[in-house]
Structures are given as structure tokens and as C-alpha cells.
Amino acid sequence: MTQDPLLAGLAALATDAPDGLLERIAARWLTAPSPLGELSVAFTGQGIAYVHRGEGFAAAFRARAGRPLLPADRPPAGLLPALRTGRSSGVALDLRGLSDFQRDVLLAARTIPRGEVRPYAWIAAQVGRPKAVRAVGAALGANPVPLLVPCHRVTRSDGVAGDYVFGAAAKERLLVAEGVDLDAVRRLARARVFYLASDTTGVVCFPTCHNARRITAAHRHGFRSLAQAQEAGYRPCRTCRPALAA
Amino acid sequence: MSDIDCLDPVRKALLDDLDGGFAELFGAYRGVVFSTALRLSGRWADAEDLTAETFLRAYRAVAGYERERIAALQPRAWLLTILLNIWRNCARTKSRKPPPDLHEEPVDTVDPRESVEDAAVRHETGDKLAEMLSMLPEDQRVAVVLRHVVDLPVHEIATVLRIPQGTVKSHVSRGLRRLRTLGGVQ
Incomplete structure (x- = not known):
């Protein structure tokens, strides 16, 4: 086009964007069972x-994240088994945009095993804010990744499941399906x-802790x-570390 | 605004569906935005950050635009305006406070696609010119990059920089003259 080596050199400085760049900008989406x-x-x-x-x-995603949302070719690693089994600790989460407190609350809730529940006060104690029980409830209510952060395993201590992002009925259903009595x-x-x-081990637990479920009636003390x-x-x-919520 | 059919595919796609349109927008202008970012910042990692931020801001902006405004958009000039704003702001804040955002992922400093031979060739040819570009005053560097690296017409550069076309031309020609001096007899 041009004979001028300087202009040709400048034109040669143009380059295409690296391939992975779109993934840093846009989110992908799919539906999963x-x-x-x-x-x-x-x-x-x-x-x-x-x-x-x-x-x-x-x-809802646009209002929350302000990122373009494009269809995904395949699910991210670990998503489908995590949803199927309720064991989600291996799935990577993108919790950018949340406050430090909310992030801490979600990560604490993530440590509750399948089939067990903990009181709200326990989470509050875990994150070092023992008096922020209501704030914990609000943070869990705004959980952007329900099921993957099992906020349904945080319940009221009176045995009522309590509120849930997807409704109280769904929370009960999930817990029962996970084997919580x-x-x-x-x-x-x-x-x-x-x-x-248990008077055989001398240990005290939350009632749904797997150690508590093994105590036979004769040795169980409430x-x-x-x-x-x-x-x-x-x-x-x-x-289950009940000392945290005491 | 009356005749949507005569719009280019990018704007049509944006009007149809914001997210699908964004993919079109990115596909059509990723090279221009990235090249400009790379030659202005001089660093691969910075260029990636600048490009990602530019498209993200563009998406957030266009999400709030009326249909008429999208239809009247000049996507390339608009994206480059956003890029230049971010770049200038970055350069300004960088000179004030250096700490990086710890929540962001670390970035590579080189093009991961590039082979060793390519890197060697680039080192001999492109790097020298790129380095000379970074020695130009900001006005001239921006004008030369937009005019001769990404090949924008003068009137579009005038739109991006919000300066008269004559001023664009004089920035470009002064920049070129300086490059020739810096590079000896090119």
C-alpha cells in the first residue's frame, strides 16, 4: 500500500487481541439439573x-454483575457433580463484587458438610462477628451461588429451616433430601x-453432626x-465445633 | 433511527440482543482496541487489562442506552474514546499510587501464543519502533497510533480526541517527523 518503511513498520504494529480475553470480560451461562x-x-x-x-x-445477572452473558459450550469443571451430590467444596467460585463480610459468611457456610446444619450464630462466630447474627442472615439471603455455597444448611436453632433464597419450602426439601432429620x-x-x-466419648456436638448421630440412645445426653x-x-x-456458637 | 436495516451488523445485533450484540462488537473491534492499547501502554499485560476494561465499560454503558442512541453509535470511535479515557486515568492514578488490586488475577507479561522465533523477529523489528513510539509526547503518540497503527481516518480520530482535523494532522506529522529523527534515516 505504501512504500514508506516507517508507515509500513507502524502498520505492522497492529495485532489481534489474545484469544482468552473475552473470557475475562464476559460471563458464560447454561442450565443445569x-x-x-x-x-x-x-x-x-x-x-x-x-x-x-x-x-x-x-x-438479574446483568443488574448484579454488569457483565455480558454469553451461552457456554460446556459446564465448568465440577459443577454438575456438585449440584447432584451436594458436595461442592471443589468448585471454584467467583465472589467478586461482594463485601468482605459477605464473602467470609459464604466461605464459612461452605464448610458445613452435607446432611448437617448449623445455627446462624455459629456462622457469626466463625467470621469473628458473634453479634452479627442478623447480618449473617442477610448475607446468606443474598447468596449469589445457592447450593454451591450451601446456605440452606444454616438453620434456626429451633429446628425450623428458616428463610431461603429459593423459598423456605425448597430449603426443607433440600435438607430432607440430604438426610437431615x-x-x-x-x-x-x-x-x-x-x-x-455422648458419655462414652465425653464429647458434645450439634445434633446433626455426624459424631452426634452415632450416639446410641443409652449414652445420649441432651x-x-x-x-x-x-x-x-x-x-x-x-x-462441628459448637464452642464457636456458645 | 428510522431505518434499522441499513445499519452495520454490530449495531443491529446490539439492538436485537445486548449480550449477543456484545459478542459481535467484541469480535469486530477487539483487534483495533487491543492494538491501540498495546501501542499506547507499551506492555502486553496492561493492554489486556485496558482492553478488558474498555469492553466492560462499553457493555455497562450500552445497557443503559436508548435504542436511538445505540442506532446512532459509531462503535469504533466510541470504543476508542472509552479506551483513551481509561488509559489517561490509569496513567494519572499510577503516577500517584502504585498498589495493585489484590482481588484481580495476575496477568502474563508476554503474548502466550507467540513462539520463540516470532518473539525474536518482533524483537528486532517491532520492538524498536514500539520503543520509539513510547518516546513521543502523548498527543503525538495517540495520533500516530490511531492514524498509522490501526489505520483510522483523520475525521474519526478528530471525533475520538474531540479536536479539529487540522490539529490531528499536525500531531500525526510532527509525530512521524520525530520518529524519523529518532530512528535515524528510516
Whole structure:
């Protein structure tokens, strides 16, 4: 086009953008099966960013993340098994845009194993803000990645499942499907029992801790508070760590 | 605004569907935006950041635009205006405070696609010119990059920089003259 070597040299400085760049800008989305039916899932190069049930997914994601949302070819690693089994700790999450407090709350909720529940106060204690129980509830209510951060495993201590992003009924359904005996928790709560201890191990747990579920009736002792259990000579379980919520 | 059919495919796609249109927009202008970012900033990693930020801001802006405004958009000039704003702001804040954002992922400093031979060739030819470009005053560098690296017509550069066409031409010719001096007899 031009004979001038300088102009030719300048024109040769043009280059195409690297291929992966779009993934840093746009999120991808797909639908995936779950125990609560089909969910819409948005993810970025960092991990899963948003899980939505029902109508209005794209608009909700846009309002939340302000990123373009393009269809995905394939699901991100680990998503489908995590939704199927409820074991989600291996799935990468993109929690950018959340406050530090909310992020801490979600990461704490993520440590609750399948089939177990913890009180809101336990999360508050985990994140070092023992008095922020209501704020914990609000942070969990705004969980952008339900199921992958199992906020449904945080329940009221009276055995009522409590509020949930996808509705209280869905929360109960999920917990029952995961093997949590909510009826038993409620029965205990009515009897003012919030901790179970074993006189063979000398350990006191939350009622749904897998260590508590193994205690046979003859050796099981219920306590209203952790302090009472400790007075009776029991030490807090190192797995479910009830000491945190006391 | 009355005749949507005579619009270019990018704007038509943006009017149809914001997200699909964004993919078109990115596909059509990624090279122009990235090349400009690379030759202005001089660093591959910075160019990636600038390009990503430019398209992200463009998406957020266009999400709030009326249909008429999208139809009247000049996508290339608009994107480059956004890029230049970000670049100038970055350069300004960088000179004030250097700490990086810890939440962002680390970035590579080289083009990962490039082979060793390509890198060697580029080192001998492009790098020298790129380095000379970075020695130009900002006005001239921007004008030369837009005119001769990404091949924008003068009137579009005038739109991007919001200066008269005559001023664009004088920035370009002064920049070229300086490059020739810097490079000896090119």
C-alpha cells in the first residue's frame, strides 16, 4: 500500500487481541439439573458467579454483575457433580463484587458438610462477628451461588429451616433430601435440647453432626446450652465445633 | 433511527440482543482496541487489562442506552474514546499510587501464543519502533497510533480526541517527523 518503511513498520504494529480475553470480560451461562429442578448458572474464568432459579435470570445477572452473558459450550469443571451430590467444596467460585463480610459468611457456610446444619450464630462466630447474627442472615439471603455455597444448611436453632433464597419450602426439601432429620431436630428443640453429648466419648456436638448421630440412645445426653454440657464434663466436638456458637 | 436495516451488523445485533450484540462488537473491534492499547501502554499485560476494561465499560454503558442512541453509535470511535479515557486515568492514578488490586488475577507479561522465533523477529523489528513510539509526547503518540497503527481516518480520530482535523494532522506529522529523527534515516 505504501512504500514508506516507517508507515509500513507502524502498520505492522497492529495485532489481534489474545484469544482468552473475552473470557475475562464476559460471563458464560447454561442450565443445569439440580435437586430443585433446572437452574441457570453463570460463570466467569474465575468460577461460578451466579445461580438462579426460574424467570429473569439474565436481567438479574446483568443488574448484579454488569457483565455480558454469553451461552457456554460446556459446564465448568465440577459443577454438575456438585449440584447432584451436594458436595461442592471443589468448585471454584467467583465472589467478586461482594463485601468482605459477605464473602467470609459464604466461605464459612461452605464448610458445613452435607446432611448437617448449623445455627446462624455459629456462622457469626466463625467470621469473628458473634453479634452479627442478623447480618449473617442477610448475607446468606443474598447468596449469589445457592447450593454451591450451601446456605440452606444454616438453620434456626429451633429446628425450623428458616428463610431461603429459593423459598423456605425448597430449603426443607433440600435438607430432607440430604438426610437431615428436621423432625428430630424440632423434637429436640421443643424439649429445649440444642446439643447432644455422648458419655462414652465425653464429647458434645450439634445434633446433626455426624459424631452426634452415632450416639446410641443409652449414652445420649441432651443439653440446652454448651455451658451446661461443659459443666457436666463434656468437651466440644472438634468436627462441628459448637464452642464457636456458645 | 428510522431505518434499522441499513445499519452495520454490530449495531443491529446490539439492538436485537445486548449480550449477543456484545459478542459481535467484541469480535469486530477487539483487534483495533487491543492494538491501540498495546501501542499506547507499551506492555502486553496492561493492554489486556485496558482492553478488558474498555469492553466492560462499553457493555455497562450500552445497557443503559436508548435504542436511538445505540442506532446512532459509531462503535469504533466510541470504543476508542472509552479506551483513551481509561488509559489517561490509569496513567494519572499510577503516577500517584502504585498498589495493585489484590482481588484481580495476575496477568502474563508476554503474548502466550507467540513462539520463540516470532518473539525474536518482533524483537528486532517491532520492538524498536514500539520503543520509539513510547518516546513521543502523548498527543503525538495517540495520533500516530490511531492514524498509522490501526489505520483510522483523520475525521474519526478528530471525533475520538474531540479536536479539529487540522490539529490531528499536525500531531500525526510532527509525530512521524520525530520518529524519523529518532530512528535515524528510516
